[in-house]
Amino acid sequence: MTTKIAAQLQAADQAEPELLRVLLVDDDASVLRFLMSAFTSSRCQVTTASTAEQALGLLGDDPYDLVVSDIKMPGLSGLDLLRSIKGKRPGTPVVLITGVPSVNSAVFGLRYGAYDYLPKPFSVTEVKELIQRFRRDRAEGNGNVHYPAGLNEELARRQGGVEVLSGIGELALQGLEPGVFVEKVLEKTIQSLRCDGAVILLCDQDGKFNASRMGEPELVNQLLTLLHAHFGEVLKTGGRETFTLTKREHGFEALAALIPGVGNAMGILCMGRDARHGAFLPDEKALLHGYAQTTAIALQKIVLREHLEKNLIDTISSFVIALESKDPYLKGHSTRVSLYTGELASVMGMPPGDVVMFSRAGMLHDLGKLVILDNILRKPRQLTEEEFELIRSHPVVGDKILKPLRFLSCEAKAVRHHHERYDGKGYPDSLKGEDIPLIARVVTVADAFDAMTSDRPYRDRRPLEAAVEEILRGAGTQFDPVAAEAFVTIPIARLEQVSRHFDLRSAEAPVAAAQPLVAH
Numbered sequence: 001m002t003t004k005i006a007a008q009l010q011a012a013d014q015a016e017p018e019l020l021r022v023l024l025v026d027d028d029a030s031v032l033r034f035l036m037s038a039f040t041s042s043r044c045q046v047t048t049a050s051t052a053e054q055a056l057g058l059l060g061d062d063p064y065d066l067v068v069s070d071i072k073m074p075g076l077s078g079l080d081l082l083r084s085i086k087g088k089r090p091g092t093p094v095v096l097i098t099g100v101p102s103v104n105s106a107v108f109g110l111r112y113g114a115y116d117y118l119p120k121p122f123s124v125t126e127v128k129e130l131i132q133r134f135r136r137d138r139a140e141g142n143g144n145v146h147y148p149a150g151l152n153e154e155l156a157r158r159q160g161g162v163e164v165l166s167g168i169g170e171l172a173l174q175g176l177e178p179g180v181f182v183e184k185v186l187e188k189t190i191q192s193l194r195c196d197g198a199v200i201l202l203c204d205q206d207g208k209f210n211a212s213r214m215g216e217p218e219l220v221n222q223l224l225t226l227l228h229a230h231f232g233e234v235l236k237t238g239g240r241e242t243f244t245l246t247k248r249e250h251g252f253e254a255l256a257a258l259i260p261g262v263g264n265a266m267g268i269l270c271m272g273r274d275a276r277h278g279a280f281l282p283d284e285k286a287l288l289h290g291y292a293q294t295t296a297i298a299l300q301k302i303v304l305r306e307h308l309e310k311n312l313i314d315t316i317s318s319f320v321i322a323l324e325s326k327d328p329y330l331k332g333h334s335t336r337v338s339l340y341t342g343e344l345a346s347v348m349g350m351p352p353g354d355v356v357m358f359s360r361a362g363m364l365h366d367l368g369k370l371v372i373l374d375n376i377l378r379k380p381r382q383l384t385e386e387e388f389e390l391i392r393s394h395p396v397v398g399d400k401i402l403k404p405l406r407f408l409s410c411e412a413k414a415v416r417h418h419h420e421r422y423d424g425k426g427y428p429d430s431l432k433g434e435d436i437p438l439i440a441r442v443v444t445v446a447d448a449f450d451a452m453t454s455d456r457p458y459r460d461r462r463p464l465e466a467a468v469e470e471i472l473r474g475a476g477t478q479f480d481p482v483a484a485e486a487f488v489t490i491p492i493a494r495l496e497q498v499s500r501h502f503d504l505r506s507a508e509a510p511v512a513a514a515q516p517l518v519a520h
Contacts, residue, residue, distance in 0.1 A: 017135055020044045021062075025055040025069035025081065026097065031120075035068065038127040052076035056084055063089055066134060068118070070097040086113050095130065097122075161287040164192045165294050172298035175407050177353060179212070181302055185269075185295050186214040192291075193284050195271040196252070199223045200259070200295075202267040215272075219252060223272050226254055234258055234268055239293065242285040251275055255285060257292035259299070269295060309407050316401075317363050319370055332501045333450055338362035339498045340446035348442070348486045358442055361414035365443050368398030368415065395419055396428050413437040418444050423477045441480035445471060445487050448478070453499050464495050 022044045026032045032048050039046050047064070049055040053076055055069065067085060071078035082094045093115035116130060167188055171181050186198045197215030201224075204210075213220045226245040227234070234243045234256050245254035252274050259267035269292040273280060280288075320334050341362030345355045399416035402408050417431060417440035424432030436444075452467040462470070468488050475484035 017043050020065040020131075020135075021047070023047050023049065023055060023058060023064045023067045023069075025049045025052060025067065025073075025078065027051060027070065027073045031070070031097075034124075035127065038124050039068075039131065042128055042131045044131070052078065052081040052084075055081055059085070059088070063092060065138075066093050066095065066115075068095045068097065072099060082114055093134065160192050161283075161290065164188045164287075165290055168291065168294045168298055172301040175305070176302070178299065178302055178306075181298065182212045183214070185291070185298075186212060189269065189271055189288070189291055190214060193271060193280075193287060194273065194277065196274045196277065197223055198269075198271045199227065200267060200269050201227055202259070202299075203261075219272050219274070222252070223254055223270050227256065227268060227270055230256070231268075235266075239296070242289045245270070253280055255280055255288055257289045259292045259296045261296065261299070267296070267299070268292075312405070313360065313364075313408075316367065320363065320367060333454065334363050334366055336450045336454075336498055336501050337365060337443065337446045339501070340449055340495075341443050343490050343494060343498070344442050344446055344483060344487050347489050348483065357410055358414075358439055360408075361411040361439050362443050362446055364398070364402070364408075364411055365415055365418045365447060366394065366398070367401055368394030368396065370397075370401075392419075392427055410437075410439055414439045414443045416440070418447055420444070421478050422480050426478075436480070438480075441483050445479050445483045448474075449487070449495075450499075453495075464492055464499065468492070468495070 020043070022039050024032060024035045024039065024046055025048070026035065027050050029050070032050065036046050036048060044066075047058055049058055052069065052073055055067070056076075067081075069078040069081050078096050082096065085092050085094055090113070094113075096114045096117045098117055098119050115134070118126065118130065168185055171184055176184070182200050182202070186200060189195060189198045195215060197219035198213070199220060200212045202210050202212075211224060213224070223245075230243070230245055235258065237243050237258055239258040239260040241257075243256045243258075245256050246252065252272050254270060254272040256268050256270040259269055261267060269288065271288060317334075338359045339362070342355055342359035345358040350358065395416050395418060399412050402412040402415060405412075414437065416428065417426075417436050420426035420429065420431045420436045420440060422433060422436070422441070424430055449467055449471055452462045452470060453464055455461045471479060471484050472488050475481040
């Protein structure tokens, strides 16, 4: 019985293989002729097309057993053809022809259901092996992608690499600070390439270096030492390739890739892996190079965005300063509120980035007054009800001015709500307690303090100590109690220093007795 089965199998192996209908698609005539010869000699009935559009017209109602298509072609690409075939005839196997082996070539097969791919240049032997593999899978009813052992891991890594490259580009559009952006790039690098440590060394236009690091501290220190020793060699690569800093026999392997910059600015992306965790493969080196190049482009976008945003903020601030300069009683008000806000944010323990943002909000808080007539702002007598309502509209007007500037969305909250009261009796929205954004609660304290300690047409300024006591008395009613109590911890000497900005009166001039506070 066993002998009979063996004989049947041998006869099946010697039988002539079935005729396969194959559609070959390539815009290169020489490649098309080569493929036609290779497939025809392997018992295939071949149809050819020089474009994806022509191939789609040939598909018709009579299906092909296999479609082989180049990816890069004029007009529709091979990927477009693959998508169309999978949409109309999902059971039709498609082989993609790629150019120089790239990160994308294998990912296409995984994402869009290609049977396999042929990397150029390929030989007749490789084509025949592909046909044999296809016949075997077809006989076994296996329509899945068939890759050599170990390639699935490589494809998954490359697919992840493509996603990281895209992710780095998207980070540049999220309005992140450069430091936060760099930290996220390090995270993505370590996760994607299974590093044990990574470093980004950045040099600005002034030649100042800053190193961001992540991973095992001992390895990171070794990476920094290697970067120092091989800095010039990495620069000589010109960003064209990845530089190997050390070999596995040192106990770990380290790679570095130049981050090209503008002018003197540049950087280096470096990663290290313990030798016990395996060597860096060629495609991983290529990915690191890609990450560095994409990081360079993203950083340039961030720097450009920062310059544009800073110029815009400076322009808006100059309008506010120009407005206040027309009124001797308001001159320097927003600058002082900005300084007081920054001091208060600092004593409240906020991170440096938030301190800058809160200070900026203090500078912009009265932006809405730009649309109010000067004679109303400087009116020394009691305002009419209509004039008072116009004054009260400035927070809403300022918020509308900043609305299109999404990078100032937090500052816009302070502009709109700096006249809200903690007890809910403020305006424009009568918010109460912690419903008022924190940035607005902080600016409110700074704004009120400067209003009390500055001369106004309707009253003289209060002494600093008296104004501090008033802030403390208003805790829980007009002011956020946490912000109010933090404000009183700022040294009087520092408050006095800030109060002298644009002060029209000398320090020796007598200060009038305290008067009731009337805030515009």
